[in-house]
Amino acid sequence: MKKKIAILFGGKSTEHEVSRVSASSVLRNIDISKYDVYPIGITKDGEWFEYTGSIDKIENGQWEKDEYYKKPEGQKVLFNREVDVVFPVLHGLCGEDGTVQGLCRLIDIPCVGPNVMSSAVCMDKVYTKYVLEHFEIKQADYVVVTAVEYGISRDKIIDTIEKKLKYDVFIKPSNSGSSVGITKAHDRKELIDGIEEALKYDRKVLVEKAINAREVEVAVLGNDKPKAGVPGEILPAKEFYDYEAKYEDAESKLLIPADMNGTELEKIKKLAVKIYTALDCAGMARVDFLVDKVTSEIYLNEVNTIPGFTKISMYPKMWEAAGKAYKDLISELIEFAIERNNN
Template sequence: MKKKIAILFGGQSTEHEVSRSSGASVLRNIDQSKYDIYPIGITKEGLWFEYTGAVENIEDGKWETDEYYKIADGQNLLFNKEVDVVFPVLHGLFGEDGTIQGMCKLSNIPCVGPGVMASAICMDKIYTKYLLEKFNVKQADYVVVNAFEYDQNKELIIDKIEKKLGYSVFIKPSNGGSSVGISKAHNKSELMLGVEEALKYDRKILVEQAINAREIEVAVLGNDSPEASVPGEVIPAKEFYDYEAKYKSEASKLLIPAALSSVKLDVIKAEAIRIYQILDCAGMARVDFLVDKETEEVYLNEVNTIPGFTKISMYPKMWQATGKTYIGLIDELIELAIERNNK
């Protein structure tokens, strides 16, 4: 008997468009001889629909106006337990932050990826840092800024950042992904502009010391005995890997495996697994590192619990380079979700 799989795409976050691309890619590659598929789209306004039309219409957003193939109340499939596994391909808030995971837990439906706690912590860059500091995970120096304090005394906050970190710095919303709202500041005016831009996306932000580093990513898969993929390297088309460099520019390059010694690659893989286990991740995550170009010291950058699944995304590409097919990866993620739900 076929398992019934709900694949969630879209969502209310700033990564809605990326999620549609990831969802379409999963729908194209999942083995439909094994599963009955229920694509569920969520609009930016938070409306849920079961969608039975062309996959191409998901990618370009036309699915929302495709009334002939759109059935209201997609949530009923979950709440009425009409599916066996939920596969959320929802990047960012209201999908990657523990909300969907909590809904599935309440309904006792296996959900692909980490659970409520791990999802919530990894979504919040600041709390990821707070937790991993206790385990001596090396990270860039940082300052936390919240909107209330910044409004009260902007000059004091800027002075604190300059004294502790100097320049250059990265400014990031604490909760967010796909580099939305992230900027790099080389001076005070850029810093103030960057802080105000990041605060449009979150009430608290992270200002990090910029490291002259290479960007190395590792795909991790598993529950209690996770494994790490061959690490890959991102060579951005711009000064850093922002939204445009990730999704719009063909000049950015992905190098798999990363051009590091086998010893250094093994160190990075081991650290990725250690971080994954500290955070109590399950199913999957992509662990991103910065490797200093001069010293080769390894710093954690961030952890993504629902990494991109588009045709150019690093997570499936790194597993393909390690020997797992895209279709096999989807199968394994579904089985891992069922295994974790039964424990």
């Protein structure tokens, strides 16, 4: 008998559009000889709908207007336990941060990807740093800024950042993905503007020392015995790999394998698995690194527990380079979810 798989897409986060494109790719590649599929869309307002229309309309956002195919209260598909596994293709808040994972845990349905704790910690860039400092993982120097502190003593905070980090620096909302809300500051005005921009997306902001680095990513797959795929390298069209460079600029390039020798590739793969294990990840994650262009030192950038699954996304491409077809990758993720739920 075929397993019934609920594919969640959309969501309330700033990455709603990217989620739709990722989910469309999953829906086009999932093995329908093995699985019955229930696409469940979540609007930006948080309404859930079971959707049985065209995948193209998911990708372009027209699914919400396709009333003929839309069935209200899609969450009933989950609560009535009509599905065997939930595959949340939800990037960012209210999807990648442990919320949906907690819902699945509550109703005892296997969920693709890491558990509640791992998802929440990896989503929060500040707490990822706090945890991995214990494991002596090299990371860029940083300062944490909260909205309350910034409102009370802005100039003191700016002085502290300039003294500790100097320029250039990156400013990031602690809980955000796809580089939404991230800016690079070269001077005091850009730093203030960047912090205030990041505070639009989160009450907690991470300011990091900029490293003259290459961006290398590693796809990790598995539960208790995770494995790393072929590392890939980002060649951004802009000064850094922001949202536009990731999804809209055709000049951004992906290099698989990364331009590293065999020893360096194995080193970064082992480090990715170490980080994955330290954060108690399961199913999948993409571990992103910064490799200093001068010293070749490797710094952790961030960990993505629901990496992009679009046709240009690194996670499936890195596994394809390792000999794992997209369809097989999806099937393995589903089986890992069942395995973890049973243990």
